[in-house]
Amino acid sequence: xxxxxxxxxxxxxxxxxxxxxxxxxxxxxxxxxxxxxxxxxxxxxxxxxxxxxxxxxxxxxxxxxxxxxxxxxxxxxxxxxxxxxxxxxxxxxxxxxxxxxxxxxxxxxxxxxxxxxxxxxxxxxxxxxxxxxxxxxxxxxxxxxxxxxxxxxxxxxxxxxxxxxxxxxxxxxxxxxxxxxxxxxxxxxxxxxxxxxxxxxxxxxxxxxxxxxxxxxxxxxxxxxxxxxxxxxxxxxxxxxxxxxxxxxxxxxxxxxxxxxxxxxxxxxxxxxxxxxxxxxxxxxxxxxxxxxxxxxxxxxxxxxxxxxxxxxxxxxxxxxxxxxxxxxxxxxxxxxxxxxxxxxxxxxxxxxxxxxxxxxxxxxxxxxxxxxxxxxxxxxxxxxxxxxxxxxxxxxxxxxxxxxxxxxxxxxxxxxxxxxxxxxxxxxxxxxxxxxxxxxxxxxxxxxxxxxxxxxxxxxxxxxxxxxxxxxxxxxxxxxxxxxxxxxxxxxxxxxxxxxxxxxxxxxxxxxxxxxxxxxxxxxxxxxxxxxxxxxxxxxxxxxxxxxxxxxxxxxxxxxxxxxxxxxxxxxxxxxxxxxxxxxxxxxxxxxxxxxxxxxxxxxxxxxxxxxxxxxxxxxxxxxxxxxxxxxxxxxxxxxxxxxxxxxxxxxxxxxxxxxxxxxxxxxxxxxxxxxxxxxxxxxxxxxxxxx
Numbered sequence: 001x002x003x004x005x006x007x008x009x010x011x012x013x014x015x016x017x018x019x020x021x022x023x024x025x026x027x028x029x030x031x032x033x034x035x036x037x038x039x040x041x042x043x044x045x046x047x048x049x050x051x052x053x054x055x056x057x058x059x060x061x062x063x064x065x066x067x068x069x070x071x072x073x074x075x076x077x078x079x080x081x082x083x084x085x086x087x088x089x090x091x092x093x094x095x096x097x098x099x100x101x102x103x104x105x106x107x108x109x110x111x112x113x114x115x116x117x118x119x120x121x122x123x124x125x126x127x128x129x130x131x132x133x134x135x136x137x138x139x140x141x142x143x144x145x146x147x148x149x150x151x152x153x154x155x156x157x158x159x160x161x162x163x164x165x166x167x168x169x170x171x172x173x174x175x176x177x178x179x180x181x182x183x184x185x186x187x188x189x190x191x192x193x194x195x196x197x198x199x200x201x202x203x204x205x206x207x208x209x210x211x212x213x214x215x216x217x218x219x220x221x222x223x224x225x226x227x228x229x230x231x232x233x234x235x236x237x238x239x240x241x242x243x244x245x246x247x248x249x250x251x252x253x254x255x256x257x258x259x260x261x262x263x264x265x266x267x268x269x270x271x272x273x274x275x276x277x278x279x280x281x282x283x284x285x286x287x288x289x290x291x292x293x294x295x296x297x298x299x300x301x302x303x304x305x306x307x308x309x310x311x312x313x314x315x316x317x318x319x320x321x322x323x324x325x326x327x328x329x330x331x332x333x334x335x336x337x338x339x340x341x342x343x344x345x346x347x348x349x350x351x352x353x354x355x356x357x358x359x360x361x362x363x364x365x366x367x368x369x370x371x372x373x374x375x376x377x378x379x380x381x382x383x384x385x386x387x388x389x390x391x392x393x394x395x396x397x398x399x400x401x402x403x404x405x406x407x408x409x410x411x412x413x414x415x416x417x418x419x420x421x422x423x424x425x426x427x428x429x430x431x432x433x434x435x436x437x438x439x440x441x442x443x444x445x446x447x448x449x450x451x452x453x454x455x456x457x458x459x460x461x462x463x464x465x466x467x468x469x470x471x472x473x474x475x476x477x478x479x480x481x482x483x484x485x486x487x488x489x490x491x492x493x494x495x496x497x498x499x500x501x502x503x504x505x506x507x508x509x510x511x512x513x514x515x516x517x518x519x520x521x522x523x524x525x526x527x528x529x530x531x532x533x534x535x536x537x538x539x540x541x542x543x544x545x546x547x548x549x550x551x552x553x554x555x556x557x558x559x560x561x562x563x564x565x566x567x568x569x570x571x572x573x574x575x576x577x578x579x580x581x582x583x584x585x586x587x588x589x590x591x592x593x594x595x596x597x598x599x600x601x602x603x604x605x606x607x608x609x610x611x612x613x614x615x616x617x618x619x620x621x622x623x624x625x626x627x628x629x630x631x632x633x634x635x636x637x638x639x640x641x642x643x644x645x646x647x648x649x650x651x652x653x654x655x656x657x658x659x660x661x662x663x664x665x666x667x668x669x670x671x672x673x674x675x676x677x678x679x680x681x682x683x684x685x686x687x688x689x690x691x692x693x
Contacts, residue, residue, distance in 0.1 A: 014079035054088025062094035245269030329400030341385030346625035348379025397431025506613025553582030553589025555653035608653030
């Protein structure tokens with residue numbers, strides 16, 4: 001640890017006002033020591049981690065951290081702020097700031113030391129000492145664990161090496177009374193965060209401390225950067241409950257099935273561990289358990305290698321947040337089917353003309369040398385892919401609510417919605433109902449002997465039957481009528497109404513650049529063309545949505561070109577990639593700019609998106625493909641005017657961004673590459689999911 005922090009990496013009078021400026025000030029000290037080779041690149045990696053989840057913790061602590069190829073060896077820098085800096089913690093700004101830098105391929109020993117520091121931050125005496133220390137060398141020594149603990153208090157500030165007694169640790173409540181003590185309640189927990197350096201271990205320490213206070217045995221498996229040591233199966237088997245505190249999928253989750261489980265985010269374990277322990281004890285008292293096999297390892301279909309939406313949800317979060325999480329799960333898994341099916345159908349139309357939908361099955365008639373046969377093949381494959389949209393939407397909404405047991409009733413309900421022409425509204429309803437039915441079944445207390453067959457026989461059988469009954473007999477027909485009414489309304493749009501709708505969709509596409517609002521607009525558009533013969537209004541809506549989604553990255557690219565001095569080096573580099581991203585209808589290209597300067601970039605993007613959406617509807621541009629950007633211009637109706645609409649929106653957004661940024665130029669050094677450099681995949685156009693921004 002002695003080589004990881006020294007006096008010249010400590011700033012006891014950190015004057016930065018923002019987390020970006022604080023990161024820059026501490027990172028500059030690392031550069032001076034030769035620990036960081038590229039300041040802007042490193043700050044972009046720090047901001048990328050910050051964009052995933054704020055690094056502020058209750059108690060006045062900020063821990064910006066990342067793994068970066070620009071770091072030569074694991075390094076710590078510490079700053080103390082008199083005014084406090086907002087790192088997103090619920091209780092206010094942080095006065096203690098630790099910048100933790102680890103190389104991309106850091107060895108396990110160094111990462112373990114960094115992780116033990118994260119555990120130390122849960123020790124109030126340690127943080128109090130840092131607030132009182134007056135000399136940088138003393139502060140560095142304290143962080144290294146060289147300052148002796150207060151006399152008579154063996155638990156005050158342990159050294160990092162002592163704090164890292166392994167990735168899997170056990171804390172027990174004190175039992176000093178004579179005689180055989182009553183068996184304590186036993187909990188096993190898993191903690192993990194995207195970087196696996198700080199939050200992972202702080203959550204573990206927090207749970208262990210809370211367990212000691214309440215007389216509960218807590219065994220924690222930290223799934224961090226240094227890998228993870230699996231808890232002994234005997235410890236898991238003896239546990240009375242499970243806590244998952246994670247922001248990335250739990251590895252080998254099946255090991256913990258069949259027990260009362262609380263599934264939450266890693267910050268909840270840091271901020272309110274006592275509540276989580278109380279919650280899992282309550283579930284145990286009520287006999288609520290997860291079904292065996294229901295907690296499989298989380299798959300990955302979203303961006304950045306993580307699940308699109310974490311299943312379950314953070315304990316205590318509102319119903320609205322949970323609903324959004326469930327819906328986004330379904331949409332995220334549906335998007336690839338939309339893109340593949342829609343593009344195949346569009347190519348079929350491009351090659352064979354708009355009568356290709358009347359061609360016979362290629363099973364009966366296919367000539368290798370005939371273009372129409374190939375067009376029909378593409379069209380029919382695309383149609384098959386489109387047929388999965390509603391079942392996949394429903395199935396993965398249910399999956400987001402109830403994990404794997406939700407898949408069977410979700411897919412069954414979605415297929416029924418397709419059969420009865422209930423469309424996407426029916427798919428949404430079927431997914432939510434399926435998840436609710438499975439969750440209700442899982443709450444029923446059953447004998448241990450039957451638990452093994454619950455996930456493979458009982459839950460699929462009962463849930464599919466209940467959902468099928470509700471969709472066929474109870475709610476299917478009203479939903480189908482509502483879907484038909486909405487379709488008729490869209491087909492009847494004209495004039496001012498259509499223009500206003502285009503402007504609204506443009507605003508939605510640019511509001512959160514790929515978040516829930518953006519996906520609502522995109523799903524609304526793709527729902528209209530997800531048929532063999534989409535209406536003219538539906539194709540106009542699809543055109544407006546794609547055009548508006550291209551505006552933010554193209555505008556940021558243009559702004560960095562014409563007024564490069566308003567942007568730092570990392571943003572100018574991101575601007576080059578944004579040309580390709582925007583042209584490909586990948587709105588993520590604007591995320592680095594929006595995250596770094598949201599109050600200027602997002603409103604400007606929304607105005608430009610609204611202009612483009614309204615103009616696209618005014619010009620009557622149509623689009624049969626759900627994705628592709630300028631590469632599907634040949635499939636667009638009125639392509640020249642369509643490009644004019646995009647150009648107009650790009651110019652409007654560019655002008656607004658330049659004007660707003662020019663009104664108040666930040667002081668040099670205060671404009672660190674903020675969360676904007678944050679999007680790690682911005683320079684790699686192929687790495688993004690379509691539509692999600």
